[in-house]
Amino acid sequence: MRHVFFGRAFEQFKEAINDEDFEDLLKDAEADPKGVAAQDLLKKVLPCRQVPWGNVERNAEVTKLMAEHR
Numbered sequence: 001m002r003h004v005f006f007g008r009a010f011e012q013f014k015e016a017i018n019d020e021d022f023e024d025l026l027k028d029a030e031a032d033p034k035g036v037a038a039q040d041l042l043k044k045v046l047p048c049r050q051v052p053w054g055n056v057e058r059n060a061e062v063t064k065l066m067a068e069h070r
Contacts, residue, residue, distance in 0.1 A: 016044040 016022065025044075026036035 013045065 019025075025037055025041050028035070028044040032038060
């Protein structure tokens, strides 16, 4: 089941980077790293919150473990 999710995530990534406006989005994000274009770019290429046991989930678990240890 997990491989189906990653397959779809990769398909979405390919669609995002093959979009004809992707290069313009990159240039706009580079010009203003904290702007709307940069935020849109990150949403397209780094959907890390959707990845099971991705960086966000693992970091949250480490934080919980550290809090429990105190």
